[in-house]
Amino acid sequence: MVWGRPVAFYALAAFFAAYVLFLYGPMIAIFVLSFQGPQGGLTFPMNGVSLFWFEKLFAGGGIVNIGAAFRRSLLLGAVVMILTVVISVCSGLAFRKRFRGSAALFYVAVASLIVPSIITSLGIALEFRILDDGIKKFGPDWLAADHTTWMGLFTSGLGAHLTWTLPFGLLIMFAIFNRFNPSYEEAARDQGATAWQGFRYVVLPLILPSVVGIGLFGFTLSWDEIARSSQAIGEVNTLPLELQGLTTTVTRPDVYALGTLTSAVSFVVILAALAGIRLLQRRTSRSARDAVAGPAR
């Protein structure tokens, strides 16, 4: 063939390029526009280039307290990340064995992923509302006297986020163990390793790159979560909720600056995670090479 590749390839490649442009175009537009000059508006053309809107963001003038929401979201994301990793790995190990109820747990996890978020959020809100009412009416005096609510960032909010991140974590664990070669672990057991040692020194190092991936999912899904948080977060707002509130009154580019900032955090986390995964993979393959070559003399 003269062309090397069929015509269909070029047609599809063009389609793919258009899709990528469709994905990135709008986002690049707001990243650029967030560097508008002080007189600039919400649309092109650029009216000078400055960091004015970022400074305005941190000064706290005009927009609600972004700094506090930023710290709250960061902290919640970190806690969700750690819990997602620990709980997903534990249950991933459980699913390697047969146990009664495993099918039910799997289907509950899938259901949690696909039941519309607003319903889960509403349910959690009702749960805490009924709990609070119950405490006020029937609780012991020391508790009921000045009880307001237990709904909050690290109770109902945390739970809502976990119902969203854990299904992803579990599915990743399934994908890991479906491709996992158990002979390494069996070899360790033959050499007299306990179950814990087998996990700690054989299984964990092998699955660690994917476990970092679970952490990445846990953090970023929490960092950008809105629908489940919307009813279940309590008094204070997370950053994406603040951002959503701002969209109805958006008149100046500071909302773009906020968007650029939150995206920047996401990208830093992704890059750190990818770098971590690469590092771990390199270390695993190096120690595998060493093991084949025999101990260094």
Next chain:
Amino acid sequence: MVSVSRPAGRRFARLRLSGEAVAWLQALPMGLVFGLFFLLPLALVVMVSFWDYNEYEMIPAFSGRGYSDTFEGCLAQLPDLCTILRTYAKTVKLCFLVWLFTLGIGFTVAYFLAFHVKSKTWQIGLTLLCTIPFWTSNVIRMIAWIPLLGRNGLVNQALTGLRLTPQPVEWLLFSEFSVVLSLVHLFTFFMVVPIFNSMIRIDRSLIEAAYDGGATALQTLVNVVIPLSKPGIVIGSIFVITIVMGDFITVGVMGGQQIASAGKIIETRLNALQFPAAAANAVILLGFTLMIIFLLSKLVDIRKEL
């Protein structure tokens, strides 16, 4: 026996739990989270949907008011559709449009990545390129359309600049068009991943056999590739359809808070503190969504596809 000489604590540490007990302990944290923050809340939604309410609080007494308020006037107004049925009709329409576009685009992109990109490195690189926007907040990806579609946005600047329209086009933003566009923009990737996953497992010799047997490219696509990609298509469809059915954020932000949807009704009721009415709407939405999933999952076994 050796164990007799061991100290008691050591013997306890040696106590072997049965494999199933260990598995249960390991699965317990996840079970607890889903029990407390998913199953119990769902049960409460169903329960509260049958409670009574007044202007500012819910009353724990059996009542069908949540449902009767929701379907108010539905019989009287026939053959015209009442509010709730109109809203569901609109939501289903949005859902269908988004499904059609995400499937069309997602299938084509997945097909390109799976069959036309030969090198593994390029495959990973291009997939990653599609993944990156997925890590950005959905709200940001929505407001990103404002500078393009707004009254003074790039599209209108181009249209008026080229004298294609005398004045700026208004329906580009805060309309059904922008809602569908934004949902397609946000969720096409959920179609790409499962379909790509199915396609990558198709035995290449089947396709060669089809070509050797004299099938055209189109015949191969319709008779070999599409049937074998069906599990991915179904899983992607379940994802997209359930997300769009329950969506209230994209419809709110991109519809300028003017378009009603199944998810938006729940939010509106909640803002009015009518919890039982919100719960009744949630039960209806849940039933509707589960029915769609049930019909779709008849077509494929999800657990086999991981």
